[in-house]
Amino acid sequence: MLKSLFSQCRAALRVLLVFTLLLGVVYPLGVWAVSRLPGLEHRAEGSLIERNGTVVGSSLIGIDPVFDGPPTRDPWFHTRPSASAEGPLGPGDPSASGGSNKSAFDPGQVELVRQRRQLVAERENVPPSAVPADAVTASASGVDPDISEAYADLQTARVARNTGLSEARVRDLVAEHTSTHGIGVRSVNVLELNLAVRDARSTLVP
Amino acid sequence: MPDSWAGLVQVAILLGALALVYRPFGDYLARVYTSEQHWKAERALYRLFRVNPSSEQRWSTYAVSVLAFSFVSIVVLYLLQRLQPVLPWNFGRGAIEPGMAFNTAISFVTNTNWQSYAGEVAMGHFVQLAGLTVQNFLSAAVGIAVAVVLVRGFVRRSTDRLGNFWVDLTRGTIRVLLPISVVVAVVLVALGVVQSLRSGVTVSNPDGSQSTIALAPAASQEAIKELGTNGGGIFNANSSHPFENPSSWTNLLEIFLLLVIPVSMTRAFGTMVGSRRQGYTLLSVMGVLWGVMLAVAWWAETHPNGPAALLAGASLEGKEQRFGIGQSVLFATSTTGTSTGAVNSMHDSFSGLGGGVPLLNMLLGEVTPGGVGAGLYGILVLAVIAMFLAGLMVGRTPEYLGKKLGRREVTCAAVAMLAMPTVVLLGTGAALLMPGELDTALNNTGPHGLSEVLYAYASAGNNNGSAFAGLTVTSDWFQSSLGIAMLIGRFIPIIAVLCLAGSLAAQRKVPETPGTLPTTSPLFGSLLAGTVVLVAALTFIPALALGPIAEALA
Numbered sequence: 001m002l003k004s005l006f007s008q009c010r011a012a013l014r015v016l017l018v019f020t021l022l023l024g025v026v027y028p029l030g031v032w033a034v035s036r037l038p039g040l041e042h043r044a045e046g047s048l049i050e051r052n053g054t055v056v057g058s059s060l061i062g063i064d065p066v067f068d069g070p071p072t073r074d075p076w077f078h079t080r081p082s083a084s085a086e087g088p089l090g091p092g093d094p095s096a097s098g099g100s101n102k103s104a105f106d107p108g109q110v111e112l113v114r115q116r117r118q119l120v121a122e123r124e125n126v127p128p129s130a131v132p133a134d135a136v137t138a139s140a141s142g143v144d145p146d147i148s149e150a151y152a153d154l155q156t157a158r159v160a161r162n163t164g165l166s167e168a169r170v171r172d173l174v175a176e177h178t179s180t181h182g183i184g185v186r187s188v189n190v191l192e193l194n195l196a197v198r199d200a201r202s203t204l205v206p
Numbered sequence: 207m208p209d210s211w212a213g214l215v216q217v218a219i220l221l222g223a224l225a226l227v228y229r230p231f232g233d234y235l236a237r238v239y240t241s242e243q244h245w246k247a248e249r250a251l252y253r254l255f256r257v258n259p260s261s262e263q264r265w266s267t268y269a270v271s272v273l274a275f276s277f278v279s280i281v282v283l284y285l286l287q288r289l290q291p292v293l294p295w296n297f298g299r300g301a302i303e304p305g306m307a308f309n310t311a312i313s314f315v316t317n318t319n320w321q322s323y324a325g326e327v328a329m330g331h332f333v334q335l336a337g338l339t340v341q342n343f344l345s346a347a348v349g350i351a352v353a354v355v356l357v358r359g360f361v362r363r364s365t366d367r368l369g370n371f372w373v374d375l376t377r378g379t380i381r382v383l384l385p386i387s388v389v390v391a392v393v394l395v396a397l398g399v400v401q402s403l404r405s406g407v408t409v410s411n412p413d414g415s416q417s418t419i420a421l422a423p424a425a426s427q428e429a430i431k432e433l434g435t436n437g438g439g440i441f442n443a444n445s446s447h448p449f450e451n452p453s454s455w456t457n458l459l460e461i462f463l464l465l466v467i468p469v470s471m472t473r474a475f476g477t478m479v480g481s482r483r484q485g486y487t488l489l490s491v492m493g494v495l496w497g498v499m500l501a502v503a504w505w506a507e508t509h510p511n512g513p514a515a516l517l518a519g520a521s522l523e524g525k526e527q528r529f530g531i532g533q534s535v536l537f538a539t540s541t542t543g544t545s546t547g548a549v550n551s552m553h554d555s556f557s558g559l560g561g562g563v564p565l566l567n568m569l570l571g572e573v574t575p576g577g578v579g580a581g582l583y584g585i586l587v588l589a590v591i592a593m594f595l596a597g598l599m600v601g602r603t604p605e606y607l608g609k610k611l612g613r614r615e616v617t618c619a620a621v622a623m624l625a626m627p628t629v630v631l632l633g634t635g636a637a638l639l640m641p642g643e644l645d646t647a648l649n650n651t652g653p654h655g656l657s658e659v660l661y662a663y664a665s666a667g668n669n670n671g672s673a674f675a676g677l678t679v680t681s682d683w684f685q686s687s688l689g690i691a692m693l694i695g696r697f698i699p700i701i702a703v704l705c706l707a708g709s710l711a712a713q714r715k716v717p718e719t720p721g722t723l724p725t726t727s728p729l730f731g732s733l734l735a736g737t738v739v740l741v742a743a744l745t746f747i748p749a750l751a752l753g754p755i756a757e758a759l760a
Contacts (some may be wrong), residue, residue, distance in 0.1 A: 004267070008274035015255050015372060016278055016344075019379065024336035027384065028401075028426035031391040035401040035425070040392075044401040044423050046449065048409070055409045058419055060398060076413065080527065095406055095418045096327050097367035097443035099524040101554035101676030103654040104512020105757060113517045114556045131521035134527055140446030140551045146527040155617035183219070184454030185212045185530040194412050 025053055029037070031129050049195065057191045061156045062145040065194060071123040075162040078196070079117055080134050082142040083133040088115040092142040099140045124154050148189035149178060163201045215503070217701070220536070223462050224469055231466065232473020232485070235709035238381045239354045239374065240478060248376055253537070255372060259281045262367035267356060269701050271371035272348060276315050276697070281342060283311040286337040287329075290473045292443070296330035296404040297468075305685035310443055313510050314338055314687040316696035317345035319547055319671040320688065322679045326420035326441050334417030338438060339427045343387075346434025346467075347378035349579030353471060355582045358490015359480045359707030361608040363714050368707055374525060382467075383434060390429040390463060398452035411561035422667045424450050425757060433462035435577040437546065437547030437671040445537070446526055457533050457550060464546045468575040470491075473584040473721030479607055483726035486583050492575035496543050499563050499574060503535040506559035511760065514558065516660060522553030536561065538672075542567035545577025547671025554658065558757025565661050568668045570742045573628060577669065583622075585734070589725070590619040590706070592737040599710040599756060608715040626667045627745045630689040633663035634749065636687065638685035643683050649676025654760070657753035666691035679742050 009073040009202045028182040035044035042048070057063060062084070065076035082092025083100035102109040116136040121128040132150040152174045180186050229353045237719040244259055246253070252259045263271065287302035288309060298359050302310065306322055319342070323329060351374035394497075396399050402421040402510070409417055424440040428450050431437060451457055455724070469489065476485025487710040508531055510521040525534045534551035541548050542564035553564050567574060568745040590606060595602030603613040637643060637659050648655040658674040666688040667671055673679075678690060723730060 005270055005274060008270050009278055011255060011257055011270070011372065012275040012278040013282075014283060015275065015375070016340075018251060018254050019344060020282075020336055020340050023379070023384070024340040027388065028335045028339060028423050030399050031388065031395070031426040032403060032423060035395045037357050040395050044395045044425070045400050046400050046402060046407060046419060047398055048407065048557040055407060055758060057409045057417075058414055060452050061419050062448075063409075063411055063417050065411060066415060067413065091415075091417070093417075094421045097420070097441050097447050098324070099446070099555065099675070100515070101445065101649050101674065102523065103555065103650045103757070104510060104515035104557060105521065105652065105654055105760065106514065106520065106650050107554070109514040109523070110517060111451035115512050125659050133522045135349075135517045136518045137520075137523070139521040140524045140526050140549070141262060141441075141443040142446060143443075144526050144528075145448055166639070170463060176220075180212070181528070182455060183212060183215050183458070184528050185209050185533070187527050191412070198412060 010150065046192055049191065051195065056195065059189060060145050061094055062190050063094055063142045063143065065087070066091060068197055072158065074123060074127060075159060075164050077152065077159055077190050077193050080147055081136065081138045081145050083138040084142045088112055089119055094143050097141045097143055100138045100144065124158055126154065130154065145191065147190055149186055149188060152178070152188040152193070159197060164204055165197065165198055165200055169200060173200060208418060208507070209530035212454065212530060213536060216454065216533055219458060220462055224465060227466060227693050228470055232470040233477055233758045235382065235470055235474035236477035238377050240551060245380065248380055251376055252372070257372045259370060259373045262370055265355070265368050265704045265715050268368055268371050269704045272352065273697065273702060275371070275375070276348065279344065280311045281338050282306060283314060283341060286333050287311065290333055293330065293332045295332040297401070298617060299328060299330045300409045301330060302534045304555055305682045306680065308479050309685040309689040312692050313671065314341035314438060315345055316668060316692045317349055317434070317436060317468070317545060317580070318669040318690070318692045319436045320666060320673065321438055321442070321444070324442035325439055326422060329442060331423060334440060335423060335429065339430065340428040342434050342438070343379055343383050344375070346383055346436065347375045349577055350378045350471070351375055351578035351579065352703055353582040356703050356707045357475050357587055359431045359572045359723055360479055360609055362711040365711050366708065366759070367372035367377060368711055373477060381428060386433055387426070387429040390433065390459070391425045393459065394425040397456045399425040399428055399456060400449045404666045407719065408421065414653050415644070419447070419687070428460070431548060432460045432546065433467065435464055435468065435544045435546040437541065438592065439548060445548045446552070447466055451550055453528060454533060455540060457529060457537065461537055461540050461549070462549070464544050465540055465575065467578040468544050468581040471579065474523040474581055481726065486605065487726050487731050488589070489575070491731050491738070492573060492581070492585065495570065495574040495735060495738065496539065499543065499567055500536060500539040501636045503539055503563035504532065504558050506557050506563065506758070507531045510557045511758070517731060520559070521560065524555030526550065537677045538564050539567065541672055542670060543574035543576070545572050545580055545669050550758055552675060554676045556655070558754050559759065560658065562750065564672065564755030565657065565664055566742070566750070568670050569630070569746045571623070571739060572668045572670065587619045587699070587703065588737055588741070589734055590615060591741070592734045593723070594619070595737060596733055599684055602721060605716055608718070609713050610716055614709045615706055618702045618709070622702035622706070623741065626695050629667040629694045630663045630747070631749065633667065633687055634660050634689045637663070637683070640683060643681055647681065647684065649678070653753050653756040657757065660698055660749055660753050661690060663691055667695035669696050
């Protein structure tokens, strides 16, 4: 019995080594090699967006922009809260993903949602009841690239005011960057929207 | 599209796609494990392995092969993690500390893929690929092999030979898991999942700041992680991370993948035993339970009762905007009904009832429709128990598929069935007796804190791998006790199932008589579903009442 166990273990080791080579090296590197094909490589490397030769982000990763001045002068569209952010709002850490894992019964979580509602309402100059749910809840990944149409709408007036664009123009840009991706929930991509706003702004005559 | 419509569309496409592949893929699976022909590539592998593919094993030898292979796999995976500093592609990430390496090695070899580590921070690409990805394939192939042996036990007569483990392992890998994974991985890349050998990229944000975005070879692992009902993500946030699951299309594909083998195994079973209706009966029990669970979770998440969710206006904490509630509960129900445990939303932040569904799904023994292989042998064990109960009621020796269910068969089935509740309840109970551990581990208080602990042992004992992830499980107590729970939850049922197969195969077939309960009837289906629910209810209601039920009624 013991001898059989020993010989089975040796067979097991041989099987594992061969399969490690096939499944752990050949397979993933083969997929990697195929993903170098034009059209695939951009996605395989993280759907990065470049502007003037610099990488300005990934269309799949939401990093909340920071504005140093008073919140009401803020020119950016903001992402959803991230569990890894230092304050109630603000950017999370895109090199370490995750959610808050807080229950809705947690007293700290109730307080956090209340603070976020207050801060967003002040920033947008609206009553707290007007702030949509996705604006006050942290996503699962902490790098959710999207916000709801409602949250984008809420931010449109402030962004227009602080960028010098007309509200109608900003609303058009929001619509351009809203998608269901075919079968999904209608969502607005924050980074792409912010870049479009910035580009539109640069064409304005100062 | 509003949230609920997007979710319903996804359910409809999912069911349509599963129905489309059910027959051809199920029949293909049956052929893979019954064919006499070895592929050329397989013959070459058998020569490298130095095993004789035409020699069949007794159940006990088969079990020794399974255990030896799993033992060696655990040791190698442990060493790979411990030796990370001297391995290539480690990006300066150091050795995984012993408790975590022990837990992770067991976790991936037992098809659990519980993550006590944060993928993009702790693991370099070499350990991810040569260690974790490999076990994603092999642990899945082991599960299917064990299920196939049990089916052979019903099919074969008067023999002690049940097949060759090395052949079943190789065929499952070469003919099923690898080819599908290759195709799916490339499709995932085309849909935006990353497959990069870099550790990350520094980006200059529009606001002028700089950030580092983590990258990894995710697509190759994502494909087998779902197909093999494994669930261990490259990234800490698992399939909620946009690099693992960027859109509703990838979400749909991933849910389809994690269901396709467990669902199609019922067809393979029906084909192998020569009565496809037997497989349809099992599938309808699995499907009905899955549907009920989905409906309950969906209702619960759209009707939250927690003050934070009410204040926010919706239960969106721990959910991604692109998935909303519908696609999140669909993923949660499917990942816990199988033994996958990948998540696209954080179950810990679900409402009491909404989080209770994934928990109960696991506590049902993961048969809705269960893991690859593990789902089929799980439900067959419960079918044996159901027939035994029916036999008790009418005072007749029970039979199933023409085999008598005597003392030995029922004992094996009972052992296979009881291993999981034992480790779940003992593990949870022991953890609750250690206040020092709990103080540092819990992320939530009150009933939700209890749910976190119960969920952890349910996930380990069922080899699921999803978590109420707020629980910090990096202490030696949790790493070791959850590791042992995974071992018991995996291998005690496997040994018992192989033993059951051995004693079934040794029997002759008993002819059907007018007194035989037809096992393709709705009556049997109800009996089986009743057994699944009743066993779990009798075992777990007290624990559930203190956790999710208390929270749901709050």
